[in-house]
Amino acid sequence: MIDFGYGISPSSAINLDKFDRTRFEELAREEPDVLKCMACGSCAASCPTAGHSDMNLRKVILLLGRGREDEALRMVSHCMLCGKCLIVCPRGINTRHLIPSVTKIYQKK
């Protein structure tokens, strides 16, 4: 096989068949807002924990969509529910309700 040299890094493509999306669907049912996120990152940019912890709401939402739940849960545990992300979110997502719901839904094993 000819190596064209394009494979510099291994594929990070996500195989949606490989993880169970039931929890994400449950989250989306309870918090339809989560589907509105456009990953703009305003929330992370305004978060007071930035620079001190790895909390990043944009990432949390992306990670959950990709089934990387443990990482997302760890991040969320740093949140102070201060609500700055709620104020800046251009999509009007009620983050202060979304974040506790994430913990509630994903925590139960």
Next chain:
Amino acid sequence: MKDRFISGYNDFVLPFVIGMSFILIYLAIGIIRVIAQLPAQDRKKFFLSLINPKLWIINLKDIICDVLLHTRIWKRKPLLGYMHSSIAFGWFMLIVLGHIETWMFVPDRLSTFYYPVFFRFFVMETDHTIGGSFFFFLMDFFLLIVLSGVFLAMFKRIRSRIFGMRRTTNNQLPDRIAMYCLWAIFPVRLLAESFTAGIAGGSFLTRPMYWLFSNFLTNTYHILPTWWAYSTLLGTFFVLLPFTRYMHIPTEAFLIVLRNAGIKVSHPRKGYSIAQIYSCSNCGMCIDACPMMGQKKNLRYATVYFNRLLRRRNWARCEESADKCLMCGKCVAVCPVGVDSCNIKRSLRGLKAAPAPADYGYFSTYSLSESATTSPSSAEPAAGQEKILYYAGCMTQLTPVISKAVGTVLDRAGVNWEFMDRDGGICCGRPLILAGRDERAREMIRSNTELIRQSGATVLLLSCPICYKVFRENYDLKGIRIVHYTEYFDELVRLGRITLRNSGEKLVYHDPCELGRGCKVYKEPRRVLGAVGELVEAEKHHDESICCGGSLGSLTLSYEDRKDITMHSLDNLLYASPERIVTACPLCLKTFSPYSPKKVSDFAEVVAQNMN
């Protein structure tokens, strides 16, 4: 005046006696239950308060003002106040005077508790005395007062607007039956006493009625049936009492005693909260007050219905209401009973919140910069030598114009200050407390307290009212003065450390919920703003100011609903057509700015712009 019957008894008193016994037993059990459910330290507080003579005087004063005279309603809505106090105070006087009459004329009958209530049935007039006619006059007079109140109450059901209320509570079946009983009790009493006036005597109300009736009725035939009706109505009312809004009549006095003992809400449906929700008179003043009520669909979240649902333990709907509430505190401020609904809702949130493990280990990475750390000195600082620590709070990070302006003013005044969270800091904890998660907030409180203590500051200056409230209420910072910048700037002006010029601009001041109703700061910002421009008031101001809609208190209110509230609040502020809206909260500033047709500025900004 003497006894008409040797037995001093007639069967018609039975309904009353049964009803009265029922309610007394019910109340006794209720009180014991509430006390038993109080946390141990609160119970101790309660018992200690009972042996404190000073508190007795306060309790007595509060009970007379709030339960009998309803002074709080008078202040807001005089006609409504008259309606409530005429029924409550009039009824109370009828009971008291009935006992005095009995005690004066037939003292040995005092031991039966029905006798004073049906006094005029059991006595007959033997001679006219000044004393006797004086009491009869008083009895007729207070009956007239009560009747006027009852008449107004009937009228209120038809036209609540006359009383300055747009909406009034919708009643439920037991409430309605009890209400009709209450309406009927006093007219029936008037009839019964009038028919009896030929035997027992009467005064300016009952005697003419007696003469009137005697023209076409045989009064003696009607004596017993009307007394039966009167007794039955009273009995029915008392039996229904625990299942209706009228339970507030006996509960409110108990609530006052508990409140004055310094007890706070600790569980949404136990102990103190029971006294709170049963004290709700369903007057409905909280409906018009609530900023959410601009939209009809939110009507069901009104505090009065929340209280009602909580009484019935309808947890699901209570939770929904509790999560919606903005915690703006307006319903508490206007409530004539002072039902502390915000704290009940908050504790309900806490009770129902799913456990969420928090990891705040990273707090240890926040530290004070070198320059800010000094060992705390024990010596009292000389005047003007205080060391000020300014904590802007996370919300202010989104409105840097505030912290910049605060810095400008402080520098101009030449005070010695440090900026605690110039590069961001730990949240004050109030948002978590509002969400009912006090446990988690405790970590923030601990870390911040440590940082503040380390700094050696003598004054903690805050610009965000949300922070201000939590620092005042939940932090233990003894020895450090906690002050909001509106108060502090007012002080600087009065001490002459900054001087202001009057630009003549027409300003309106918005009372932020947490600063006004939350911390009762109203006059300082107004005094300063009055010196820099022409200060006008909004339509609703001080403790009736309307939440900006951005409150972190609500957990579920949607973006669109919030916008609705913001628009309504802006309308209210623009009432006197000011040129600029001034607020003293970063969240209000942020919430108003995008929608306001007039410029919105922060208090510090306006001060900084108008300093000489």
